[in-house]
Amino acid sequence: MTDLPPLRDVINRHGLFATKALGQNFLFDEQLLDRIARVPGKLKGENVLEVGPGPGGLTRALLRAGANVTAIEMDKRCMPALAELSDAFPGQLTVIQGDATRIDPATLFEGPWHVAANLPYNVGTQLFTGWLSGQDWPPQWKSLTLMFQLEVAERIVAAPGTDAYGRLAVLAQWRASPRIAMKVHRSAFTPPPKVMSAIVHVEPGTMPEGVSARMLERVTEAAFGQRRKMLRQSLKGLPGALDALEALGIDAQRRAETLSVEEFVSIARVLTK
Known part of the structure; x- marks a missing residue:
């Protein structure tokens, strides 16, 4: 692996900027990104699906951890920056330009995979509930490590009788184990969102018998x-x-x-x- 230029230099060189329409907020703190990549455990040789890599901040961290990453990015502007990462990590990164809500991950991998993503805020909950749904269990994914707005993260892990407890908590907890792995201050992002964020880590559990x-x-x-x-x-x-x-x-x-x-x-x- 060759030394990579700082992420800020990459986005400046390619004229990239986060757009509200795509729910983008970029992370540049490489130490923080490496911490996020460590949440799922050892990733060396593991398949990882990343949604919305943007200029490739988290992608770098996953690749440094030894993962084989398939990244789905809707924003065509980010393709050249991600192509540079493919060159820097030969054989480890596959980039697909498209809408992750319309792509079945099962068609992308021959075996099980992890999901790790700084999810675009405007589709995060939709993707999350999709990965949790379906009668087949355990799922083909081995873990989910996802960035959400803190409010959404708290809804996912909420206990009965609390204001945050609702449908999302039940769907996340009835056959899986979600936890908040870390909170991320708004100042870590460019541009800073109006709210705090958090990393949620989910591992599949046992499917209760006799339940549709x-x-x-x-x-x-x-x-x-x-x-x-x-x-x-x-x-x-x-x-x-x-x-x-x-x-x-x-x-x-x-x-x-x-x-x-x-x-x-x-x-x-x-x-x-």
Whole structure:
């Protein structure tokens, strides 16, 4: 590997700047980027999917860690800078110009992969819930290491009974283990976003038996769609849901945010049968 020029020099040379329309915020602190790349554990020889690499800050760190990176970038302006990284790390980096929401990662890798990304803010939650969905489990990804706005990160790891607890927490926790690996101050980005950020690390867990993932999604969608209402009101439009509450001994006067992840799973299991 040849020595790489500072990231700021790269973006200046290529005339790059972050655009709000693409949800871009660039990170230049290479020590911070190396810390993020260490969150998934040892990556030497591992396949890693990166979404929205921009000028390649995190990409550099992943490549330095020995990962084989496939990066999906929508912004054509970043292609020359990423091409330079491909030359600096022969055989380790594949760059795809396109929309990550329309690309199935399973078509990109022959074996399992990790995901590591400073996700564009405007598509981060959509991509995250997509990776968590589906009946097949464990998933083909081995871990997710993702940058979110701190508020979103707190929603992912939230406990029942808290203001942040909602559908995202249930979908993230019912068969996986998410944690906030580190917080990232807004001043670390260029341009600085208005809010703090955080790295969320997720590892797949055990799939509860007898539960349809789609049914759990329907239950949480109904329950949290009207979260200020009692369950007897929010779930009445879901066939069999109120009977399931009664069978499980769950008080229909409770609100969605008071139910544990396990209780939501139990409701979905009854409705799956």
